[in-house]
Amino acid sequence: xxKFSYEIKHICKQSGARIGVFHTxxxxxxxxxxxxxxxxxxxxxxxPEDLEDVNAQIILSNTYHLFLRPGEDVVKxxxxxxxxxxxxxxxxxxxxxxxxxxxxxxxxxTDDGVEFQSHLNGERLFMTPEKxxxxxxDLGSDIIMAFDECSKPGVSYxxxxxxxxxxxxxxxxxxxxxxxxxxxxxxxxxxxxxKDLRERSLNEVAPYAKCGIAVGGLSVGEPKEVMYDxxxxxxDKYPQNMPRYLMGVGSPDCLIEGYARGxxxxxxxxxxxxxxxxxxxxxxxxxxxxxxxxxxxxTPLEQECNCYTCKNYTKAYLxxxxxxxxxxxxxxxxxxxxxxxxxxxxxxxxxxxxDRLLDFRDEYLKDYKL
RNA sequence: GUGGAUGUAGCGUAGUUGGUUAGCGCGUCAGAUUGUGACUCUGGAGAUCGUGGGUUCGAGUCCCAUCUUCCACC
Numbered sequence: 001x002x003k004f005s006y007e008i009k010h011i012c013k014q015s016g017a018r019i020g021v022f023h024t025x026x027x028x029x030x031x032x033x034x035x036x037x038x039x040x041x042x043x044x045x046x047x048p049e050d051l052e053d054v055n056a057q058i059i060l061s062n063t064y065h066l067f068l069r070p071g072e073d074v075v076k077x078x079x080x081x082x083x084x085x086x087x088x089x090x091x092x093x094x095x096x097x098x099x100x101x102x103x104x105x106x107x108x109x110t111d112d113g114v115e116f117q118s119h120l121n122g123e124r125l126f127m128t129p130e131k132x133x134x135x136x137x138d139l140g141s142d143i144i145m146a147f148d149e150c151s152k153p154g155v156s157y158x159x160x161x162x163x164x165x166x167x168x169x170x171x172x173x174x175x176x177x178x179x180x181x182x183x184x185x186x187x188x189x190x191x192x193x194x195k196d197l198r199e200r201s202l203n204e205v206a207p208y209a210k211c212g213i214a215v216g217g218l219s220v221g222e223p224k225e226v227m228y229d230x231x232x233x234x235x236d237k238y239p240q241n242m243p244r245y246l247m248g249v250g251s252p253d254c255l256i257e258g259y260a261r262g263x264x265x266x267x268x269x270x271x272x273x274x275x276x277x278x279x280x281x282x283x284x285x286x287x288x289x290x291x292x293x294x295x296x297x298x299t300p301l302e303q304e305c306n307c308y309t310c311k312n313y314t315k316a317y318l319x320x321x322x323x324x325x326x327x328x329x330x331x332x333x334x335x336x337x338x339x340x341x342x343x344x345x346x347x348x349x350x351x352x353x354x355d356r357l358l359d360f361r362d363e364y365l366k367d368y369k370l
Numbered sequence: 371g372u373g374g375a376u377g378u379a380g381c382g383u384a385g386u387u388g389g390u391u392a393g394c395g396c397g398u399c400a401g402a403u404u405g406u407g408a409c410u411c412u413g414g415a416g417a418u419c420g421u422g423g424g425u426u427c428g429a430g431u432c433c434c435a436u437c438u439u440c441c442a443c444c
Contacts, residue, residue, distance in 0.1 A: 039406050060405075098405045119407055145405080188405090219404050248405035269406045276408050292399070325409060 004184045004211040006242050013355040015260045016235060017348070022212075022243050022264075024142045025182050026082065026090045029057045031243055032259045032348060034341045035092060035267040039065050041075070041085040044272050045327075045334040048087045053308060054339040055346075058089060060267045063135050063145075064096030064103070068118050072138040080140030092143035092267070093136050097188070098150050098216070098248075100127055109149065111166060129173035137180050143212065146174045146205075148188040150217045160192035168204040175208050186245060188216040193226055195233050206239055213238060214245040215263070224254065231261040238262065252281055252344055253370060256361045259348050271337030276330040278322035281340040285369030287315070289333070294319040307339035308332075 003025050010019040022029040036043045036051065039062040043051060051059065066075060078084035081091055100106065104116035113128035132147040147170050151163040167190045178185050187205035191197030206213065215234065218227045231246070238244050245265040246258050258266055271281065280287040280301050287294075287301060300310040301318070309318075309332040321329030351360035 037406065044406080044408060062406085065406085092405095094405050096405095102405090103407065148405095150405080214405085216405065221404095245405090250404055254404070266404095268404050270404045273403060273406065273408085273410095276406095277403070277410070279403085288401085290400085327409080330408070 002211075003182055006211055008241070010353055012352040012357045014359070015352070015357040016262050017259045017352045017357045018262065018264060019349055019352050020243065020264065024058075024090045024184070026088060026142050027057075029090055029265075030349075031264040032345055032352075033057055033265050034255060034338075034345045035060050035265060036338045037267055037269045037272065038085070038087075039269075040069075041066060041081060043334075043338070045275065045331040046272075046338070048085070050308070050331075050335055051087070051338075054335060055342050056089070056338065058092060058142075059087060060092050060094060061085075061139070061141065062094050062096065062099065063132060063139065064094070064099035066093075066139060067096065067135050068120055072135045076138040076140070082140065090143065091141040092186075092245075093139055093141035093145065094247075095132050095136070095145035095147045095188075096127060097132075097145070097148040101150055101152075109166075111169065114149075129170040130177040133174050133177040133185075137178070137183065140183075142183060144178070144183050144185050145214065146171045146185060146187050146208075148190060148216055150220070151190065151192050153193065153220055153222045155192060157194055157197070160190075160194055160197055163192070164190040164197055164201040164204075167201065171205055171208055184211050186212040186214045188214045188247070189234070190217050192217060193222060193230060195230065198230055198234060199237060202234060202237055209239055209242060211242045212245060213242060214247055216247045218246065219249045219254070224257075227254075228257050228261065231258065231263065235262040252341065253365060253368060255341060255344060256348060256357075256364060259345070259352070260357050260361055268341075271341055272334045275333035275337045278329065278333070280318075280333050281337050284367055289315065289318045289322045289329070291319075301336055302340075305336065305340070305343075307336050307343075309336040309339075 005023045006020055008018055008020045020031045022031055035058050036056050037060045041061055043059055061081060066072060075081055075084050082088055100114050100116045103119045107115040113126055115126050117124055129147040136144040148167040149163040151160050171187050187208045189201045189205055191201040243264040244262060246263040248268060249258055249266045250268050251270055255266060278289045282302050294315040297315040299314060301315060302310055313332060318329055318332060351357045
């Protein structure tokens with residue numbers, strides 16, 4: 001019996017957005033799904049119980065970070081990532097491809113792999129597709145990502161082409177090195193902002209996609225319209241019978257726009273990062289809790305929100321916590337922000353079910369301040 | 371009462387032999403954050419330099435008076 005499969009339950013007639021169930025060894029995931037990010041084997045500020053409370057179905061963790069600290073051997077010895085961090089639902093690990101480019105001091109990219117310096121201590125290290133697979137195999141996540149090269153916005157056509165070709169070659173090596181049938185390998189589509197390169201990348205990596213494919217290299221600083229345009233272009237070209245994962249997105253508006261373009265899975269650090277800096281999502285836009293106008297606002301972040309934070313705390317209290325730099329403020333805001341995106345995804349599911357996601361988007365964005 | 375010290379933004383302070391628009395930290399106000407280096411980054415507002423007079427081309431800086439606070443002595 002296959003350990004992974006994807007069942008499509010409904011396709012929105014208006015947008016093409018899908019509702020489905022992704023079966024994995026650690027349980028089913030209803031899509032569309034928003035995945036909170038837990039880089040260092042913890043979603044910052046939330047206990048696993050909190051994640052359950054906000055209805056998180058799957059979380060993300062990170063190969064690059066866990067490789068550097070504590071080391072994949074430690075996680076393996078602990079019995080795998082699920083046991084190590086006490087989270088028994090599905091986990092997706094990012095490959096470290098992005099981090100090697102965004103965090104580490106990059107020394108050299110060759111066809112063989114990437115030489116980089118650890119952001120922790122400057123140690124020179126070498127990452128290859130094979131090493132990346134070995135680390136993710138040891139971590140024991142359910143979904144593992146291919147080691148890719150995420151080219152930056154603004155690079156030349158020729159460089160973007162070279163990066164996508166290398167990504168495909170590395171994918172082939174990932175595929176050959178990966179043996180664990182309890183882990184699904186997601187290929188990643190690159191190609192920067194050139195449509196023909198995107199299409200080419202999709203066609204090259206699709207044969208390696210068994211139950212899931214990802215779009216990388218977007219939401220890296222380009223205008224949103226550029227991302228939406230690429231996503232629209234790709235929408236009818238993906239393999240149909242598997243989930244599509246848009247990496248690193250997003251904000252509430254990006255979630256809606258992404259799902260409306262046939263994306264099934266997204267992840268983003270935004271809800272937890274802005275929470276740590278004192279900002280909350282709301283139906284009408286961001287709430288910056290630092291602002292003085294909340295000093296005596298004894299109402300919840302959102303009256304109608306059912307999250308733990310909104311049910312028990314006022315904006316005045318959150319304002320106080322944020323102003324004092326108290327960690328509870330970051331925790332409560334993280335809970336709310338993740339709940340907000342997951343709850344929004346639930347509303348989107350309803351709209352897909354009713355074949356009216358585009359109407360829903362227009363209604364939603366009309367009152368949403370970007 | 372006498373002698374000494376002190377006074378610069380809400381708080382703490384820098385300011386050279388007198389020399390452009392009085393600098394900094396905290397606080398304050400507002401923005402940013404998208405496959406995560408938690409507690410970050412960017413920007414704004416806020417000072418008739420205790421008060422009054424004098425010297426000087428020019429005074430936070432020098433002189434006189436006065437007030438505040440603190441210390442010591444009677």
